[in-house]
Amino acid sequence: MAHIVVLGTGGTISSRTGTDGAAVASDSAEVLVGAVEAGRGHTVEPVDLLRVNSFNLDLADLRTIADAVRDQLARKDVGGVVITHGTDTIEETAVLLDLVHDDDRPVVLTGAQIAPDQDGADGGRNLGQAITVAAAPESRGLGVLVSFAGEVFAARGVRKLHTLRPQPYVAQDAGPIGRLVQGELRYAARPVRPAPLPRPTARFDQTRVETLVLYPGARPDLLNELVRQGVPGVVLAGTGAGNLNRPYVEAVRAAVSAGTVVALSTRVPHGPIAPLYGCGGGADALRAGAVAVRGLPYTQARMLLALLLSHFPPAEAAARLQRF
Numbered sequence: 001m002a003h004i005v006v007l008g009t010g011g012t013i014s015s016r017t018g019t020d021g022a023a024v025a026s027d028s029a030e031v032l033v034g035a036v037e038a039g040r041g042h043t044v045e046p047v048d049l050l051r052v053n054s055f056n057l058d059l060a061d062l063r064t065i066a067d068a069v070r071d072q073l074a075r076k077d078v079g080g081v082v083i084t085h086g087t088d089t090i091e092e093t094a095v096l097l098d099l100v101h102d103d104d105r106p107v108v109l110t111g112a113q114i115a116p117d118q119d120g121a122d123g124g125r126n127l128g129q130a131i132t133v134a135a136a137p138e139s140r141g142l143g144v145l146v147s148f149a150g151e152v153f154a155a156r157g158v159r160k161l162h163t164l165r166p167q168p169y170v171a172q173d174a175g176p177i178g179r180l181v182q183g184e185l186r187y188a189a190r191p192v193r194p195a196p197l198p199r200p201t202a203r204f205d206q207t208r209v210e211t212l213v214l215y216p217g218a219r220p221d222l223l224n225e226l227v228r229q230g231v232p233g234v235v236l237a238g239t240g241a242g243n244l245n246r247p248y249v250e251a252v253r254a255a256v257s258a259g260t261v262v263a264l265s266t267r268v269p270h271g272p273i274a275p276l277y278g279c280g281g282g283a284d285a286l287r288a289g290a291v292a293v294r295g296l297p298y299t300q301a302r303m304l305l306a307l308l309l310s311h312f313p314p315a316e317a318a319a320r321l322q323r324f
């Protein structure tokens with residue numbers, strides 16, 4: 001039996017449809033928790049933190065969530081934390097929390113694809129399962145998890161890849177690490193987790209890291225403009241295994257010599273970055289000073305780079321990104 005805190009942050013799981021037909025985050029954590037059975041004698045404590053649809057979250061909100069997790073885990077009576085969250089950007093919040101998580105107890109994010117006032121609402125089932133995952137002794141030491149539609153994902157590498165399906169998530173390089181079958185939780189793998197990074201501070205809120213996606217005919221004007229604005233970090237979601245194009249590679253060279261950290265990722269959902277090609281490809285991008293980010297989709301690479309740049313000077317942030 002465990003005591004689980006449920007931090008409510010909004011999302012579809014808490015959304016109600018207004019008279020204009022559009023859903024807006026509305027329900028409190030109390031309302032969400034009141035609608036589920038914790039089971040197995042677990043006790044559940046709702047804490048209302050934010051009421052935001054996740055496309056409206058900013059870095060300050062993510063730090064608020066990270067601080068709330070830290071505060072709850074400072075309590076000895078808490079066995080685990082569940083966070084109800086919009087599904088659109090769960091992967092960003094989950095990876096930030098995981099990057100700084102230094103506790104054995106699980107932190108489990110969940111949400112819903114269908115709002116509670118619509119047919120087929122899935123939030124109650126997902127929240128009940130997330131509480132089971134957070135309370136399970138087998139979940140200890142696995143870091144931050146995403147529990148959704150009966151599957152459990154490690155925070156690192158999880159990505160929303162379907163807009164509407166009941167299971168929108170996939171893992172970048174593997175499958176879910178666990179499953180709930182008829183209420184029984186089974187793990188098949190343990191995530192590899194590097195040492196925790198320092199927690200976000202107020203500097204994190206203002207740390208600009210922008211993302212640019214490559215495509216045929218992509219011109220580097222936007223990258224040049226970000227450098228001109230003094231943006232400290234840019235993530236490039238290249239094509240294929242991390243390819244740019246010739247003009248972009250020249251812009252990367254200029255960006256890096258101006259002090260901008262350029263992280264190289266890919267717009268492709270699965271598979272690693274590989275420096276296979278010259279003539280504007282990934283090999284040229286790395287020679288021009290871009291740093292390949294391994295094991296994280298570009299959405300999560302951005303969170304890692306923002307956290308590093310909020311703590312370390314650019315050269316050290318780039319070196320740490322390289323070693324990650």
Ligand SMILES: NC(=O)C[C@H](N)C(=O)O
Pocket residue numbers: 010011012013052053054055085086087088089111112113114
């Ligand atoms: N299913 C959801 O939760 C999506 C919603 N747009 C959100 O991220 O808040």
